[in-house]
Amino acid sequence: xxxxxxxxxxxxxxxxxxxxxxxxxxxxxxxxxxxxxxxxxxxxxxxxxxxxxxxxxxxxxxxxxxxxxxxxxxxxxxxxxxxxxxxxxxxxxxxxxxxxxxxxxxxxxxxxxxxxxxxxxxxxxxxxxxxxxxxxxxxxxxxxxxxxxxxxxxxxxxxxxxxxxxxxxxxxxxxxxxxxxxxxxxxxxxxxxxxxxxxxxxxxxxxxxxxxxxxxxxxxxxxxxxxxxxx
Amino acid sequence: xxxxxxxxxxxxxxxxxxxxxxxxxxxxxxxxxxxxxxxxxxxxxxxxxxxxxxxxxxxxxxxxxxxxxxxxxxxxxxxxxxxxxxxxxxxxxxxxxxxxxxxxxxxxxxxxxxxxxxxxxxxxxxxxxxxxxxx
Numbered sequence: 190x191x192x193x194x195x196x197x198x199x200x201x202x203x204x205x206x207x208x209x210x211x212x213x214x215x216x217x218x219x220x221x222x223x224x225x226x227x228x229x230x231x232x233x234x235x236x237x238x239x240x241x242x243x244x245x246x247x248x249x250x251x252x253x254x255x256x257x258x259x260x261x262x263x264x265x266x267x268x269x270x271x272x273x274x275x276x277x278x279x280x281x282x283x284x285x286x287x288x289x290x291x292x293x294x295x296x297x298x299x300x301x302x303x304x305x306x307x308x309x310x311x312x313x314x315x316x317x318x319x320x321x322x323x324x325x326x327x328x329x330x331x332x333x334x335x336x337x338x339x340x341x342x343x344x345x346x347x348x349x350x351x352x353x354x355x356x357x358x359x360x361x362x363x364x365x366x367x368x369x370x371x372x373x374x375x376x377x378x379x380x381x382x383x384x385x386x387x388x389x390x391x392x393x394x395x396x397x398x399x400x401x402x403x404x405x406x407x408x409x410x411x412x413x414x415x416x417x418x419x420x
Numbered sequence: 421x422x423x424x425x426x427x428x429x430x431x432x433x434x435x436x437x438x439x440x441x442x443x444x445x446x447x448x449x450x451x452x453x454x455x456x457x458x459x460x461x462x463x464x465x466x467x468x469x470x471x472x473x474x475x476x477x478x479x480x481x482x483x484x485x486x487x488x489x490x491x492x493x494x495x496x497x498x499x500x501x502x503x504x505x506x507x508x509x510x511x512x513x514x515x516x517x518x519x520x521x522x523x524x525x526x527x528x529x530x531x532x533x534x535x536x537x538x539x540x541x542x543x544x545x546x547x548x549x550x551x552x553x554x555x
Contacts, residue, residue: 234436241438245515249522256526260533285471292463299456299503306442397440400503404496411470411492419474419484 237390244394248401251364255405258357262413270348275417278343280334284414287330288406291365294323295403302396308384314376320399321372324365331362354413361409364402371395437511440504450502459502466495 234242266275301316335355338344345355375395378388442451449455470491473479479487500506506515 237441238436238438241440242514242518245439246518249518252522253525253529256529260530263530263534264537281471281475288467292460292467295499295503296456296460299459300453302440302442303453303456393438393440397504400440400499403503404499407467407492407495407499410467411488411495415470415474415488416485419488 236386237393240390241393241397244397248397252401252405255357255360255408258353258360259408259412262353262357265349265353266417268349270350272348272351273341273343275350275354275413276420278338278341279414279418281414281418283330283334284410287327288410290323290327290330291403291406294320294327295400297323298396298399302393305379305384305389305392310379310384313379317372317376317379321369321376324369324372324399328362328365328369331358331365335359357413358409361402361405364405368395368399368402371398437505437509437515439506439515442505450505450507455502455505459498462498462502463495466491466498470495 233239297316297319301313301320304312304316338351343351345352372395375388375392379392382388442455449458470488473484473487473491500519506512506519508516
């Protein structure tokens with residue numbers, strides 16, 4: 190008798206307790222406004238936050254990898270082995286145009302992100318397309334510059350300075366190229382699958398990637414081109 | 421599930437923001453269209469200043485390096501705040517801490533390399549026909 194009564198009350202007891210107290214705050218009700226940092230007090234973070242945070246960690250690792258290339262360039266920038274120096278090679282007008290292209294593409298990328306928040310497919314695609322065209326123009330200028338330098342006999346095999354220059358700037362250009370492939374993929378996925386949760390997360394990661402590339406370019410045009418042309 | 425499940429339909433978590441997330445900073449000047457326009461304007465100004473430092477004689481020669489470094493760091497800060505929406509608010513603690521660790525490693529790698537290699541250069545025996553690193 191007592192055993193039967195216990196087994197009949199137990200399930201309802203458990204469900205009542207978990208429904209009322211939700212000890213691990215899985216439902217994420219309440220817990221706001223206590224000034225807590227992170228998500229320890231309110232249960233697991235949303236998928237959007239965790240995915241983006243993971244991608245942020247990747248971007249920081251990528252920037253650390255770039256810092257190794259920068260360190261190599263800084264150490265070897267004087268090792269011209271009697272060959273051409275940065276002052277003779279770098280054309281600042283071209284660098285200024287490249288900077289303008291990449292900075293504007295970063296801006297249009299942000300406008301595309303705002304359009305995707307409004308669920309505006311036409312403008313999202315337009316801004317992404319503009320971003321891609323500006324990025325491609327940047328890449329064309331960079332390839333032209335590399336081709337001209339190699340034609341002049343200032344290729345990566347000429348001196349340690351040029352090896353490190355091509356490694357650093359080429360690595361950034363490679364990132365831009367891969368970013369363009371990713372951009373095309375995102376435009377196609379958006380077009381075919383619409384504003385789905387997972388697509389929006391990928392689009393957001395792409396935006397972060399593109400802005401991070403612009404940050405790396407700021408370091409390149411200041412510390413490689415401008416410094417090299419003035420020294 | 422498909423259309424209704426967008427993140428905008430949930431209330432944004434004010435205690436935890438993803439890098440680049442606009443919803444949390446919506447009411448601040450760094451958020452929305454206004455944030456991108458301000459950030460773009462600052463970035464253009466700082467870029468123009470960097471080029472002006474090199475192309476004109478406004479800045480005393482030996483100070484050009486410092487000026488360029490300061491302008492570059494400033495512009496990176498503008499990008500982080502206005503484009504990547506990193507703020508000092510409690511919602512951004514995780515992102516800012518990760519960034520701080522990243523900057524720490526970057527500074528260690530770059531300054532450490534320059535420091536050690538310049539010492540090695542000084543310690544190297546001068547050889548004929550050699551300016552710095554080989555002929």
